[in-house]
Amino acid sequence: MSFGKGCHLHLVDGSAFIFRAYHALPPLTRKSDGLPIGAVAGFCNMLFKFIEDNAGPDAPTHVAVIFDYSGKSFRNDMYPLYKANRPPAPEDLVPQFPLTRDATRAFNIACIEKEGFEADDIIATLAKRANDAGARVTILSSDKDLMQLVGGGIEMLDPMKNKRIGVEGVEEKFGVGPDRVVDVQALAGDSVDNVPGAPGIGIKTAALLINEFGDLETLLERAGEIKQPKRRQTLLDNAEQIRLSRELVKLDEDMEMDLPFEELELKEPDPETLLQFLAEMEFRTLTNRVAKKFEVDPPEIKIVEPEADASGPEMPDINPESYEWVKDATTLTAWIDRIIGRGYVAFDTETTGLDEMRAELVGISLAVEPGEACYIPLIHKTSQTDDLFGSDDLADGQMPLDEVLALLKPVLEDPAILKIGQNMKYDAKILARYGVDIAPIDDTMLMSYAQNAGLHNHGMDTLSDRYLGHTPISIKSLLGSGKSAITFDRVPVEDAVKYAAEDADITLRLWHYLKPRLHSAKVTRVYERLERPLVPVLAQMEMAGIKVDRDVLSRMSNAFAQKMSGFEAELYEIAGKDFNVQSPAQVGEILFDQMGLEGGKRTKSGQWSTPADVLADLATEHDFAARVLDYRQLQKLKSTYTDALQDHIHPETGRVHTSYSIAGANTGRLASTDPNLQNIPVRSEEGRRIREAFVAPEGTKLISLDYSQIELRILAHVANIDALKQAFRDGQDIHAMTASEMFDVPMEEMTPDIRRQAKAINFGVIYGISGFGLARNLRIPRSEAQGFIDRYFERFPGIRQYMEDTVAFAKEHKRVETLFGRQIHTPEIDAKGPHAGFAKRAAINAPIQGTAADIIRRAMIRMPDAIAKLPAKMLLQVHDELIFEVEDGAVDEVIEVVRDVMEGAAEPAVKLDLPLTVDAGIGMNWAEAH
Incomplete structure (x- = not known):
């Protein structure tokens, strides 16, 4: 039969079949040599099922299994970060890839892959050519990217659910027809393939926009007409990124392929060839099934026992x-x-x-x-x-x-x-x-x-x-x-x-x-x-909660409101007129139009933009910007904490019960939510006062135990910085020492504010902060900040070497590690442009912060047994600090026990060059205790 009208081409997404088989079956190895074969077993069973199921008038006349070619595709030339987030294939799957190709050929089915292209592009090209020739096409896959091909004689079949996907199925999935799927995907992006899309726009919103404007290009040209400000600005700011995303998700339907369709004709397997392959894989069960189908004797498989039934226990479909x-x-x-x-x-x-x-x-x-x-x-x-x-x-x-x-x-x-x-x-x-x-x-x-x-x-x-x-x-x-x-x-x-x-x-x-x-x-x-082991510990802490005094919060809210009014009056006086302090545009008009300061940026609509980073830069030059920042920070304290915390007080317990996310931060740090008790600001007096509302019930005290400069101690250990180690051994206050050297202030004249600035330098420099960033944090000129950084590296040259070595390790292994073996992957370490600096800083930060996080986790896991017989409860973890509620008569004993646990938490797994030290505080409220 000549290929064309009346023919039915089945295109099998082979790569999807492989991963489905790999994840569905437990690990399986060939008994004779230990070769991993679990994915091959599942893949062969799928092919055999395909052959047995496809009979009757709707059976395919032609078939091909399409595979991804290993290596990069042409999309990586367009966008180097394409699929950058995807982890490498599991080690035990890699040797099975060529075996699945061998299996396809053993089943006498066409096996196709092409360097520089993905399986989806090959499928698109073959589907289009076959359809143009008058043939029906069925694509065996559930891959949403292939849905752009559906229609006009091309359909999809999800083989796992035995569900056919036509135009209606595509519309149900994307909210648009197949001809507009690419437009919707370009807007929504794809986190799995690292297609950027438009930030904040998902499938539903993308479909609404495309249905309203007709197509992507029209939408981008008329984006200024969109009523929603945030959505409008997103499209205006990211138009080129969206167009790039469209090119990334659009399949290439016109690949150069010299492949006669006659080669795709469906043929029965040659029993001898197929059985020989199955026997070599030591698939006893499937070998017997195939031999029975073709009515031949199965070849002998010389293994002592049958394999763990390569056809089963077959992972059934999720139904x-x-x-x-x-x-x-x-x-x-x-x-x-x-x-x-x-x-x-x-x-x-x-x-x-x-x-x-x-x-x-x-x-x-x-x-x-x-x-x-x-x-x-x-x-x-x-x-x-x-x-x-x-x-x-x-x-x-x-x-x-x-x-x-x-x-x-x-x-x-x-x-x-x-x-x-x-x-x-x-x-x-x-x-x-x-x-x-x-x-x-x-x-x-x-x-x-x-x-x-x-x-x-x-x-x-x-x-x-x-x-x-x-x-x-x-x-x-x-x-x-x-x-x-x-x-x-x-x-x-x-x-x-x-x-x-x-x-x-x-x-x-x-x-x-x-x-x-x-x-x-x-x-x-x-x-x-x-x-x-951290799960039950956190569950117990969260259920215990911490008592919060609603009256204290209410009084603070009122006081903050009064102080904000004072800031407003001060700002009106500086500006020489009344204005809306909460309006970024009006603040911008005063800063950039009236006062003529530099550094302002306008939004697309022409209004001034005054984000926090712009104000922080200007605060080093003008009191007006500094006071606006103070107003906004106070407003945030009021809305986020003193007002909102009152809503989080449990009506039955009178306590606030935060929830800790164990898997929230890549470094192992816990994240506190609903409410977030870890980010209560402590740099300002007002922020520190919020902790006064967290109180001890009558007859108890709150005690706080806090690791002293743990990250600097870990840095001194991993980077082997002798000067820093010696300073710790001599009992020096590292932040005060830094302040004395950086600011030329004698130790006896040190003030808390000067020490706080030195602390910002210590932690900022070891995490790769720039002079620009340090200047913003300290509200000092950039040249002065850069001078601090330069002198810091001169004082501790080992730090720069540690930073360079860590980045090099991350580039080679695409991960970094803590001292306890925690792995933090760094997929964007080779990124170019604005992501490059962030990725390097994150890689430098992770081993230090992660090791500190591991140590306090180890302490928390040991704590329940240590205090089990004491009248004490562990309530909160805030970075390097643990907070306990303790009956009055047991305070000293609990502090001694907890300190011993915390200071010995690294051992025996890791022996640090410097001992860990823990500071303790006691109070009727959290502010007093810390």
Whole structure:
């Protein structure tokens, strides 16, 4: 048959098949030589299934498997950072790439790849040529980038879901037809491929804009007409970046390819060739299946035992329709028996909100095998609204909460059964409020964090997309957004089962993928010693909270308001007129039009812009700019802390319960949120006063223990700076010493302000701050700031050598490490332009800050056992400081115990050249204690 009308071409996204196979199956090696073959096994099973499934009138007449060519593509010439965030392929997958090509040829299927091009470009070119010739084309892939090809005889088939994707499916995904997918992607960008797009614009907004203006170029030409100021400015400022993004996401449909379509004709495999390949791979099960299909004797495979069934346990597709709704004790008991038999379970909770101290438990999901998961609904309502017309009646098919907890509590607390979760701290706190202490645990979020810090975030959706090739059901699709959003107890149970059980299923699959890779990534110790054991410690701290005096905050808010009024009056006097201090444009008019100062910049609309960095530069020259900065800083203190903290006081406990993110910062530092108690400003008197509102209950004191200059001590150790080591050994105050040398001030005449400036120099210089940045921080001329930096390097020459060595290591290995083995990846270390300086500073910073973070983590993990018999509670961690609430009579003893733990936290893993020292303070409030 001549190729053309009546033909049906199947184009298989081979690279997607490989990664799907790799992530779906547990690690597998060939018994004879230890060669990794898990991905090859899964890939061969997919090809065999493809052959068996494609029969009948709709079967393909032609087929090709398309692969990505290793190395860079033409897109990297356009944009060097294209796909820069992607980690290298796992070590055990690399030798399997050529074997999958061999497998394709063994199945007698055309195998295509081309240097300098991606598989998607080859697919686009072949699809277009075949379609132009009159053939039907089916692309076997779920890759969203290929959706721009759909239509006019070209469709997609997601082989994992057996779901066909036509024009309607594309419109459902992108909100536009296939001909405008590229425009939407250009605006939305792609974090996985590092396509920049337009900052802050997602798929939905991009689709709205394209539908309104017709196409991308028209939108960019008429961007000034957009009513929303932020959106308008984003498009105006990033037009060229958006056009570049369009070129990056647009597939090349006109590649030069000399490939007769006759070579793609579907043929049956040659049994002898295929069976020989399968036998060489030692795939006993698949070898027997293929031999049976072709009615020939299977070749002998000389291994003692069959492999761990290369065709199974095949990781089934993620199918929300297959999950079980648990409605009664009999069904739940059967699940519990399976959990006990297995020895582990993936576990997740669904609740009415994100605040673990207030949210209600709505349901629980469990998974014991990939594809086998259930959901136990508890308090779902019959109505989807909670307004006057909604109902609080419980929906049918739910078990009583007390009965479910009574059945599950022994399992969840059983030390012989591992509970696996994603961000288990949240679930642990929820269950603790219901009397269940879940342990022991494994956390897939923290496994990813230990392996991939600096490469991507560690949320479940990201991990599922990246490592399982599956986009989970969106929570927004169930709850909605904005004012019309509902809580999870209002979600119909049928929908909740699919969503919640899928979460448990995905978590279990991620655990199967991530757990064995801890060893190969050499971060098992980091996960087991620094990440996992911190979960219960933080959960306990967060639930304890810290008492906050609402009256103190209210008085501070009033005082701040009065002081802001005073600043306003002072500014009016300097300006010679009244104006709106909160208007950047009006402030700019006074600075740049009226006063004639230099350095001003206008927005696209022609108004003056007065961001903090501009004001900081001008503050060194004029009191007006300095006073505007003071006003804004006071305004921020009032709105962010003294006003907002009052809303965070728990109505039952009278305390503020912050939440710590273990995997938030790449360096291992904890991040405090809702509210953020780590960024309360302490440089100003007003900022320090906010800590007065954090108080000790009657009969107790707050004690603060703070590492003294820990990062400088670590720097002296890792950079081997003798002068700095000697200064510490002599007991000198390093910041005061620096101040004395930099500012030529005798030690006995040192003031707190001068010492604070020296502290800024110490920490700024070791993290690569420029003279420009230091001048801004200290509000001094740039030449003076640069002089400080130059003299600093002369005083401690080893610091510059450390900085150069660290950057060189980062460039070679694309990561840096702490003294405890924590890896912080540096994918942008070779970036050019404005990112270059930031990437280098981050690389220099990470080993020092990360080591300090590891040390305080080690101290926190040891602390519960150390103070278990003492009347004390650990409440807060703020960078290098720990805050405790202690009964009056035990203060001295607790300080002694805590200090011993903190000062010995690095050992025995690391022996520092300098001892760690810890300062202690006591008070009725945090300000007094620190």
